[in-house]
Amino acid sequence: MLKLLGRITSINVRKALWALDELGVEYEREDWGLPLRDPKVPEFLALNPNAQVPVLIEGDFVLWESIAILGYINQVYGNGALLPRDSREQAHAMQWVLWQNNEMSSHWGYPLRAIIRKEAGYDDAGALAQNIAVWTGKMAIIEAHLAKGGEFVVGSDFSLADICITLGLHRWFAIPFEHAPMPASEAYYRRMIERPAAAPWVTPATP
Numbered sequence: 001m002l003k004l005l006g007r008i009t010s011i012n013v014r015k016a017l018w019a020l021d022e023l024g025v026e027y028e029r030e031d032w033g034l035p036l037r038d039p040k041v042p043e044f045l046a047l048n049p050n051a052q053v054p055v056l057i058e059g060d061f062v063l064w065e066s067i068a069i070l071g072y073i074n075q076v077y078g079n080g081a082l083l084p085r086d087s088r089e090q091a092h093a094m095q096w097v098l099w100q101n102n103e104m105s106s107h108w109g110y111p112l113r114a115i116i117r118k119e120a121g122y123d124d125a126g127a128l129a130q131n132i133a134v135w136t137g138k139m140a141i142i143e144a145h146l147a148k149g150g151e152f153v154v155g156s157d158f159s160l161a162d163i164c165i166t167l168g169l170h171r172w173f174a175i176p177f178e179h180a181p182m183p184a185s186e187a188y189y190r191r192m193i194e195r196p197a198a199a200p201w202v203t204p205a206t207p
């Protein structure tokens with residue numbers, strides 16, 4: 001059976017889990033990643049030399065990098081259903097998938113560690129404010145896009161872009177600090193988390 005390695009507190013793991021649930025795929029999940037299970041051990045490094053989750057295992061096939069995993073799940077288990085067929089729409093969906101991974105996520109680490117995980121070394125109020133300011137700037141980009149009124153991030157169907165953006169928005173709304181108002185993002189987020197496959201992956205326990 002398909003196996004996914006990774007702790008559910010990881011947004012990158014939850015992307016894959018939501019995609020699998022969206023397609024009704026059966027899988028097993030094994031907790032890996034700190035603080036639950038250290039991936040810097042030979043057994044895990046043999047699967048992913050980056051010591052990071054998620055890792056997908058299908059028989060003797062091993063795959064890491066969450067976006068590659070999403071692409072594989074979509075192709076093999078969804079027959080492409082989680083990306084638009086139209087080339088330009090598909091490119092736009094991938095644009096937002098990559099943007100979430102590379103840009104939207106670039107400054108939420110400090111607030112997450114300071115406010116939720118309360119990790120040592122994350123107690124600098126200035127650094128916190130600075131990271132929140134940059135994150136808010138990224139949020140303004142998706143807010144402006146969603147304010148145009150589309151039901152989904154791209155086109156007329158749910159796609160991988162909705163999974164990635166909704167999980168990114170979940171992190172924003174689930175971490176308590178004084179948020180700049182993002183009404184279009186909030187309305188979109190509320191709609192998306194109504195999806196049955198989303199529910200387990202957007203809980204307060206997994207910001």
Ligand SMILES: N[C@@H](CCC(=O)N[C@@H](CS)C(=O)NCC(=O)O)C(=O)O
Pocket residue numbers: 010011012013032033034035038039051052053054064065066067101
């Ligand atoms: N580019 C990678 C990033 C993966 C990543 O940063 N994973 C984090 C969790 S979100 C991780 O494994 N951290 C180490 C740990 O959990 O021990 C991907 O998209 O899969």
